[in-house]
Amino acid sequence: MKPHTPAIGVLALQGAFDVHALRLAELGADATLVRKPGQLAELDALVIPGGESTTFLKHLERSGFYEALNEFVHSKPVFGTCAGCILLASEVTNPHQRSLGVLDIDVERNAYGRQNDSSILTTETSLPGGPLEMVFIRAPRITRIASGIQVLARRDDSPVLVRQGRILASTFHPELSDDPRVHQLFLDIVQSSTT
Amino acid sequence: MAENNGFGQHHDSSTGLRLKTGLAEMLKGGVIMDVMNVEQARIAEEAGAVAVMALERVPAMIRAEGGVARMASPRLIKEIMAVCTIPVMAKARIGHFAEAQILQSLGVDFIDESEVLTPADEQHHIDKHAFTTPFVCGAKNLGEALRRISEGAAMIRTKGEPGTGDVVHAVTHMRTIVREIKALTVLREDELYAAAKNLQAPYELVRMVAKAGKLPVPNFSAGGIATPADASLMMQLGAETIFVGSGIFMKEGSTPLDIEKNAAERNEAISRARAIVLATLHYDDPKIVAEASEAVIGSMKGLAAAAIEEKNLMQTRGW
Numbered sequence: 001m002k003p004h005t006p007a008i009g010v011l012a013l014q015g016a017f018d019v020h021a022l023r024l025a026e027l028g029a030d031a032t033l034v035r036k037p038g039q040l041a042e043l044d045a046l047v048i049p050g051g052e053s054t055t056f057l058k059h060l061e062r063s064g065f066y067e068a069l070n071e072f073v074h075s076k077p078v079f080g081t082c083a084g085c086i087l088l089a090s091e092v093t094n095p096h097q098r099s100l101g102v103l104d105i106d107v108e109r110n111a112y113g114r115q116n117d118s119s120i121l122t123t124e125t126s127l128p129g130g131p132l133e134m135v136f137i138r139a140p141r142i143t144r145i146a147s148g149i150q151v152l153a154r155r156d157d158s159p160v161l162v163r164q165g166r167i168l169a170s171t172f173h174p175e176l177s178d179d180p181r182v183h184q185l186f187l188d189i190v191q192s193s194t195t
Numbered sequence: 196m197a198e199n200n201g202f203g204q205h206h207d208s209s210t211g212l213r214l215k216t217g218l219a220e221m222l223k224g225g226v227i228m229d230v231m232n233v234e235q236a237r238i239a240e241e242a243g244a245v246a247v248m249a250l251e252r253v254p255a256m257i258r259a260e261g262g263v264a265r266m267a268s269p270r271l272i273k274e275i276m277a278v279c280t281i282p283v284m285a286k287a288r289i290g291h292f293a294e295a296q297i298l299q300s301l302g303v304d305f306i307d308e309s310e311v312l313t314p315a316d317e318q319h320h321i322d323k324h325a326f327t328t329p330f331v332c333g334a335k336n337l338g339e340a341l342r343r344i345s346e347g348a349a350m351i352r353t354k355g356e357p358g359t360g361d362v363v364h365a366v367t368h369m370r371t372i373v374r375e376i377k378a379l380t381v382l383r384e385d386e387l388y389a390a391a392k393n394l395q396a397p398y399e400l401v402r403m404v405a406k407a408g409k410l411p412v413p414n415f416s417a418g419g420i421a422t423p424a425d426a427s428l429m430m431q432l433g434a435e436t437i438f439v440g441s442g443i444f445m446k447e448g449s450t451p452l453d454i455e456k457n458a459a460e461r462n463e464a465i466s467r468a469r470a471i472v473l474a475t476l477h478y479d480d481p482k483i484v485a486e487a488s489e490a491v492i493g494s495m496k497g498l499a500a501a502a503i504e505e506k507n508l509m510q511t512r513g514w
Contacts, residue, residue: 035476115328138304
């Protein structure tokens with residue numbers, strides 16, 4: 001019997017969904033763009049991309065999407081980048097806004113400044129294979145993490161790549177780099193939780 | 196990094212360009228709205244806009260009132276930046292690099308080198324590689340798009356005919372760009388040199404487009420988009436994000452809706468903004484676009500682009 005290929009969705013309400021889908025496809029995953037709550041039922045895992053979290057929330061407040069997503073992230077593997085990380089957090093500041101609270105961290109929006117303060121850093125992380133390039137765009141900052149959450153990469157003293165069980169989140173954009181390691185890590189998490 | 200301005204440094208400007216197009220990626224699938232004051236900016240963000248364009252007068256007013264249209268006042272731009280959590284864009288005149296330097300120093304997230312304002316230079320567009328702030332530029336065809344990209348634009352938008360509420364030229368420009376891209380993909384490698392000559396665009400960029408079948412930067416649409424159906428049309432024709440200028444906050448001619456004192460007009464603006472955001476996301480689902488259209492109260496009266504004299508067109512500014 002052919003092994004089950006996990007069905008991975010990329011939330012495509014707005015933002016960098018195309019590039020995420022491309023990266024996942026390059027790694028052999030089957031990625032679908034998700035624009036309606038009904039699509040979640042067919043998925044094994046979900047990527048929530050970067051974009052504007054306020055716009056995401058507007059769309060989610062329509063036709064029961066928020067509730068369906070809330071249920072999904074509390075039971076399946078999810079990878080959130082930037083705005084996606086904000087959406088998964090327990091508490092959001094600058095300003096306060098609604099979040100799913102499935103990842104026990106606090107996040108401050110636009111914490112490093114505006115677009116002119118966006119930057120690309122290359123540093124050692126906990127991922128094997130040498131330094132990792134990290135693209136920060138109007139990035140948020142993780143200001144608190146609960147004990148037991150794994151910190152896989154840092155920028156100065158702040159965590160920028162964290163894992164809590166089947167939830168993976170980054171404040172940078174691995175989809176904008178050629179390095180596949182972060183997406184591969186997520187696919188490994190998906191594989192281990194669906195088999 | 197902030198101190199890296201990329202002046203003449205090819206190594207640094209490639210990092211810079213990735214950050215610039217990176218922000219453009221984050222805006223995909225959304226709506227960027229023109230706003231003239233803090234209250235409009237609040238309505239735009241609340242309706243789900245992915246960014247706002249801060250300006251003194253929307254294109255419909257510039258068209259009706261005439262005069263020289265310049266960069267907005269730094270005071271207005273700062274006020275709008277202070278109330279928005281989403282990116283704030285602002286316009287500089289074509290070729291007016293000093294206005295662009297001011298906008299960069301204010302910290303705006305994107306600069307639109309725009310034909311909506313009165314051009315400041317009849318020969319040269321701004322050297323956009325010299326800035327850390329990303330630029331968006333208008334184009335009517337592929338050659339123009341590639342010339343802007345070679346100057347450092349991180350995002351291209353159709354020009355359309357701004358301030359009209361008539362989508363016809365945005366459609367023409369989008370169809371032209373898409374058709375010219377497709378035409379490049381079927382050429383032989385040795386035919387690309389002549390193609391570059393005909394497009395009046397750098398060979399390397401022409402070759403990149405021929406290979407990828409798309410522009411090397413995101414391709415958005417602007418110029419006359421006024422309704423949810425217009426947004427759906429442009430997205431189906433290949434736009435990746437929608438700019439709405441006069442379509443949300445204008446009543447007729449050069450009169451904006453009174454969102455401060457008139458509750459009905461405020462609700463009208465909110466209904467238009469929300470509906471366009473919804474229709475842009477579900478552009479390929481006519482049922483939802485219909486639902487969005489139904490929720491709209493009123494619309495911009497508009498001006499048929501065909502009735503505008505050639506010399507009054509904005510799209511012919513820039514080259």
